Amino acid sequence: MDWFQKIITISDSKRGFLLITNHIKDQLLEVSNFKIGMLHLFIKHTSASLTINENADPTVRQDLETHFNQSVPEDANYYKHTFEGSDDMPAHIKSTTIGNSLIIPITKGSLNLGTWQGIYLCEHRNHPHTRNIVATINGIKF
Amino acid sequence: MDWFQKIITISDSKRGFLLITNHIKDQLLEVSNFKIGMLHLFIKHTSASLTINENADPTVRQDLETHFNQSVPEDANYYKHTFEGSDDMPAHIKSTTIGNSLIIPITKGSLNLGTWQGIYLCEHRNHPHTRNIVATINGIKF
Amino acid sequence: MDWFQKIITISDSKRGFLLITNHIKDQLLEVSNFKIGMLHLFIKHTSASLTINENADPTVRQDLETHFNQSVPEDANYYKHTFEGSDDMPAHIKSTTIGNSLIIPITKGSLNLGTWQGIYLCEHRNHPHTRNIVATINGIKF
Numbered sequence A, B, C: 001m002d003w004f005q006k007i008i009t010i011s012d013s014k015r016g017f018l019l020i021t022n023h024i025k026d027q028l029l030e031v032s033n034f035k036i037g038m039l040h041l042f043i044k045h046t047s048a049s050l051t052i053n054e055n056a057d058p059t060v061r062q063d064l065e066t067h068f069n070q071s072v073p074e075d076a077n078y079y080k081h082t083f084e085g086s087d088d089m090p091a092h093i094k095s096t097t098i099g100n101s102l103i104i105p106i107t108k109g110s111l112n113l114g115t116w117q118g119i120y121l122c123e124h125r126n127h128p129h130t131r132n133i134v135a136t137i138n139g140i141k142f
Helices: A021-027 A029-033 A058-071 A088-098 B021-027 B029-033 B058-071 B088-098 C021-027 C029-033 C058-071 C088-098
Strands: A002-013 A016-019 A034-043 A048-054 A101-107 A117-123 A129-141 B002-013 B016-019 B034-043 B048-054 B101-107 B117-123 B129-141 C002-013 C016-019 C034-043 C048-054 C101-107 C117-123 C129-141
Touching (some): A002 A021, A002 A117, A002 C034, A016 A058, A021 A129, A029 A034, A029 A129, A034 A048, A034 B002, A034 B129, A034 C101, A048 A058, A048 A088, A048 A129, A048 B088, A058 A088, A058 A117, A058 B088, A088 B088, A088 C048, A088 C058, A101 B034, A101 B101, A101 C101, A129 C034, A129 C101, B002 B021, B002 B117, B021 B029, B034 B048, B034 C002, B034 C129, B048 B088, B048 B129, B048 C088, B058 B088, B058 B117, B088 C088, B101 C034, B101 C129, B117 B129, C002 C021, C016 C058, C021 C029, C021 C117, C021 C129, C029 C034, C034 C048, C048 C088, C048 C101, C048 C129, C058 C088, C058 C117
Antiparallel strands (some): A002 A129, A016 A117, A034 A101, A034 A129, A048 A117, B016 B117, B034 B101, B034 B129, B048 B117, C002 C129, C016 C117, C034 C101, C034 C129
């Protein structure tokens, strides 16, 4: 049984839904040591989020961005939290709707994702940010 | 301390919110060996999701289906990802909104669900699918 | 390696998004014993939820309440589950949208939250309720 933890940094994340599966895998070569386990990814911010969705067609990511912009409007007349700009309160709402953490099972040394599943960073602010993700692995090694 | 992992298959899942608590429990008799632990359920698909909600009145499940059909429309004029049919892009959006995994605490050999809580498979495609769920248990045995 | 589990009770939770970070920390002094680990919080109800969002400006919490009231209307003409009142079916929908559990990494004896992150209880019913949260810690001690 073993634990492993590190911070993974995404520099200059741009607004939108960004496929980060390969970046996460490259930063977590330790996954290959685990026979069974779980990887927990936790983004330490309140205006970005993490999700899992289709890893193939980039229009899925564009449509997700458009959908959440439609369903969480900027400058709604009932917002009180407005002093950080039009994109700020929508970013908080999207973060709570989508969620700030993921758990992915580890099986025989690999992330046990479905064929079409990829890991997304969802950046909800206009200006690029540096985003920190705490990665925690827990499992039994080979 | 111990780990257990298996794939649970739901055959022919039909569109809608489906109560699968008993199916999950029947497939995971190993839960009864754990004094304290966590069960992680992870659906390996991007157009279905998992949630926990009321286990009694079936109209809760019907209303959830209707609500998400209202709030995530088919054939929105801004969708670009349309070649797999009208139900495809909404399925991806619902999957990201609802989420693809659950963690349920284990206490004294049982899932520590509230009285009214049941596990739902949310099938967002029109055609029945076979859905695979990775179940991972981690805890201390009696 | 060690496990710890207890029930944390929130008495008289009032409708809205309530910051409970300090209450959770005060009830979980055991976190300080863990070098690396995870805290799982699981609310045992289907009309309340848990999320992480900004811990500073209270208008973020007010705007979240207003947004979800706009996007999940009361008395929608398609609701069938109506016998427990106008706030009941919207509460179930919000619970599935926001989610009923959180996982927070533990690092060097503390919850590894970002500077601006706080833990929220989201109470979706009008009448105050007593809400039970199962807290499960798993990790390696110092």
